[in-house]
Amino acid sequence: MKVAIIGAGPAGLVTCKSLLDAATPEFPFDPIILEQEDDIGGTFRYRGxxxxxxxxxxxxxxxxDFRLPLSHPDHLTLEEYVGYLRAYVTHFGMSDRIQLGCKVVNVSRSPEGGHIVSYVRRSTETPGGWNTTPEILSVSYIAICTGLHVVPAIPQIPGIEHVLEVRDKATGPTPAVFHSVSYKSRSQLAGRRVMILGTGETGMDLAYEASKAGAKEVVLCSRAGFLSFPKALNDFEVFGFKFESKNPVPIDSLITNLAETAYVHPWVAASHIRWFISDFVIKRILWILTGTQAGCNQWVGELEPERLGRAYVFLNKSHKAMPYINRPYRKRPAFMDYLSRYIDPPEDMPPATDFTVDLAPFPSHFLPNGRVVFPLSKRKDAKRINGRDVRPDTVIYATGYTQDFSFFDVEGGYSKPSEADGRNVFKSGDESVGYIGFVRPGVGAIPPIAEMQAFFWISVLKGQVKLPLPTPHYHLLVKEQARIKYGVDHSTYMSTLAKDIGAAPGLWELWREYGIHVLICYCFGAAFTCFYRLVGPFKSDRVVPTIKTELWDTITRRGILGNLIMGLIPMLFYGWLNATAYILEKFWTRTRRWHS
Known part of the structure; x- marks a missing residue:
C-alpha cells in the first residue's frame, strides 16, 4: 500500500512515521515523502x-514519542525546531523515505484505482530549475501535507506603487514593498520609516524587530483588531505582593482536560457554553490584573465585542511589541496599579528605549507623493493617526498566505481542505486522500494536531472508525463572510479525534492501569497528544515517563494558587454543568418515552 506524502514539514514527517508504525501484513503501508525544497522543515525552515x-x-x-530534554527552554527558536525535526527523522530512520528536490506537478486518478503522482526533480542544468521529464509514482493513498503557509497573500492597495517610486528616487533599488516571506534580518529595517500591514504574530514580531533595529518610524496596521497574550505567564503584583516565577508557565499548557475536554456532555459541547464562560471569567481577571480586558495588558487594537474571546479568534502570542504599542494609550489610576499590576518582561534585546509603535487601520490608499490615507473610524488608533503625515519608505505585507493545489488534475474530482467534511481530514467517499495540518488552533500548535490527524486518517483507512461521524463542535465561531474558516479549539479538536479512534482514556481505566500519578496529570493537564496514546490503537508505553515528568512539571509549576484557579475550580464548575446536562437528558428521555 504505497502512500505519497507531499511535503516534508512537521505534518509530512509525523504522517510518514505514523504510517510506518501502523503497517501490518494486512495494511503494508509504504510511505514516501516528496519535498520540492532541498531540506525538510517547511515553513519553519524557509519562511523564518x-x-x-x-x-x-x-x-x-x-x-x-520524541521529546526534548526537561532542561531545555520551553520555547524553541526556529533553528532549534528544524534541528529537532532533523533529529526526529534520524531517530526513527526515515531519511531514505524522503525525496528532496522533487516537485509534484500532477495528481490524477488511476483507472485501476488509487492515484498517479507525477513529479519532477530539481536540476541546475535545465531552464526553470526543474527537469522537464516527470517521474511517475502509482500509489494507493495520498497525504497532502503542504501546509497553510505556501503562497504569500498580498491584498491590493491603490497607489502603493508610489512608495516604490519614492524609495527608488531616495535610496536606490532596494525593495520598498515586500511580503514578510522576504524578511530575514534587521538590516532590512534599520533607519527606515516602516509600515507593517497585518497584526498577526509575524506582524507583531516585525514591529518589535523594527523598533530594535533603529527604524525611524514604525506604523503597524490592523484590519479589525487582535487579541494579545504572552506565550508564557509573566509576573504581576497584588496589593504590593509580587508574584514572580523564574520558570513561567506556557500559556498553551493551562487549559485543563477534565470536564472541559474530557467528559463533556454533547449538549454542553454543542452550546459552546464552556468557551463563553471561560471568556467572561478571563476578561474580568484581566481587568483586575492589568486594567483592560481587551487582551493581556492590551490598551489598543481591541476586537469588536462580538469577536472578543477564545471562541472566535486566534490568540496572538507574539507579545514583545505590546509595550511599544501601549505607550500612548495606557491610562490607569495609580491606586489601581497599587491594587494590582501586570509587569511586562524586561526587554530581551538592548538597548531599552522609549520608542513608540503607532497602531493604525489598514490604509485605504496611497497618494502620488507616497503619503498614506487611512479610513475614518472611531477606533482609538484611527483618531490618533489620522491627520498625521505618514510616508513610509518601507512597506511589509504581513498578511499571511494562501494554499496552492494546482497539481490536482482538473478531471480527478479532488476536493480541497475546505471541503474535507471528515474531521477536516478527508472528504466523505474519498478517504484515500488525507489533508494533514490544514486546521489552525485558536490556542495551541499545528504539529501535535497533525499527529492526531495522522492517527485518525490511518484508523479510517483501516476501517477502525465508525462512519458517519458525530456532529463536530470544535470549530471556532466565524461569520459567513470570514476570510479564514479553518480555526479550531485545540483541546476540543484533539479530544474529538481521540474519541473517534477509541483513544480517549477513561478515568477508572487510567487509575487501574497507570495509577494516581498519571490520572492527576490527565485531569489537570492540557490536551497533550501523549494522553491519547495511553489507550487505543496507538497505545505506547514510551509516553508514560513523559507524562510523569515533563507534563507533570507543567502542572506543578502553576503552584497551589494556579492549580486552584485554573484547575480545580473550573473542573468543579464544569463538572457540575455536565452532570446537570446528563440528568436533564435522562429526565427528557424518560418523559418522551412516557408520553409515547
Whole structure:
C-alpha cells in the first residue's frame, strides 16, 4: 500500500512515521515523502527570520514519542525546531523515505484505482530549475501535507506603487514593498520609516524587530483588531505582593482536560457554553490584573465585542511589541496599579528605549507623493493617526498566505481542505486522500494536531472508525463572510479525534492501569497528544515517563494558587454543568418515552 506524502514539514514527517508504525501484513503501508525544497522543515525552515521563535511550547509542540530534554527552554527558536525535526527523522530512520528536490506537478486518478503522482526533480542544468521529464509514482493513498503557509497573500492597495517610486528616487533599488516571506534580518529595517500591514504574530514580531533595529518610524496596521497574550505567564503584583516565577508557565499548557475536554456532555459541547464562560471569567481577571480586558495588558487594537474571546479568534502570542504599542494609550489610576499590576518582561534585546509603535487601520490608499490615507473610524488608533503625515519608505505585507493545489488534475474530482467534511481530514467517499495540518488552533500548535490527524486518517483507512461521524463542535465561531474558516479549539479538536479512534482514556481505566500519578496529570493537564496514546490503537508505553515528568512539571509549576484557579475550580464548575446536562437528558428521555 504505497502512500505519497507531499511535503516534508512537521505534518509530512509525523504522517510518514505514523504510517510506518501502523503497517501490518494486512495494511503494508509504504510511505514516501516528496519535498520540492532541498531540506525538510517547511515553513519553519524557509519562511523564518532572525530572532524568530515558536510561540507554542515544547511540551505541546513536540511529538508524543520524541521529546526534548526537561532542561531545555520551553520555547524553541526556529533553528532549534528544524534541528529537532532533523533529529526526529534520524531517530526513527526515515531519511531514505524522503525525496528532496522533487516537485509534484500532477495528481490524477488511476483507472485501476488509487492515484498517479507525477513529479519532477530539481536540476541546475535545465531552464526553470526543474527537469522537464516527470517521474511517475502509482500509489494507493495520498497525504497532502503542504501546509497553510505556501503562497504569500498580498491584498491590493491603490497607489502603493508610489512608495516604490519614492524609495527608488531616495535610496536606490532596494525593495520598498515586500511580503514578510522576504524578511530575514534587521538590516532590512534599520533607519527606515516602516509600515507593517497585518497584526498577526509575524506582524507583531516585525514591529518589535523594527523598533530594535533603529527604524525611524514604525506604523503597524490592523484590519479589525487582535487579541494579545504572552506565550508564557509573566509576573504581576497584588496589593504590593509580587508574584514572580523564574520558570513561567506556557500559556498553551493551562487549559485543563477534565470536564472541559474530557467528559463533556454533547449538549454542553454543542452550546459552546464552556468557551463563553471561560471568556467572561478571563476578561474580568484581566481587568483586575492589568486594567483592560481587551487582551493581556492590551490598551489598543481591541476586537469588536462580538469577536472578543477564545471562541472566535486566534490568540496572538507574539507579545514583545505590546509595550511599544501601549505607550500612548495606557491610562490607569495609580491606586489601581497599587491594587494590582501586570509587569511586562524586561526587554530581551538592548538597548531599552522609549520608542513608540503607532497602531493604525489598514490604509485605504496611497497618494502620488507616497503619503498614506487611512479610513475614518472611531477606533482609538484611527483618531490618533489620522491627520498625521505618514510616508513610509518601507512597506511589509504581513498578511499571511494562501494554499496552492494546482497539481490536482482538473478531471480527478479532488476536493480541497475546505471541503474535507471528515474531521477536516478527508472528504466523505474519498478517504484515500488525507489533508494533514490544514486546521489552525485558536490556542495551541499545528504539529501535535497533525499527529492526531495522522492517527485518525490511518484508523479510517483501516476501517477502525465508525462512519458517519458525530456532529463536530470544535470549530471556532466565524461569520459567513470570514476570510479564514479553518480555526479550531485545540483541546476540543484533539479530544474529538481521540474519541473517534477509541483513544480517549477513561478515568477508572487510567487509575487501574497507570495509577494516581498519571490520572492527576490527565485531569489537570492540557490536551497533550501523549494522553491519547495511553489507550487505543496507538497505545505506547514510551509516553508514560513523559507524562510523569515533563507534563507533570507543567502542572506543578502553576503552584497551589494556579492549580486552584485554573484547575480545580473550573473542573468543579464544569463538572457540575455536565452532570446537570446528563440528568436533564435522562429526565427528557424518560418523559418522551412516557408520553409515547
Amino acid at each position: 527570520y532572525e530572532n524568530a521563535s515558536l510561540v507554542s511550547s515544547k511540551q505541546l509542540t513536540s511529538f508524543s
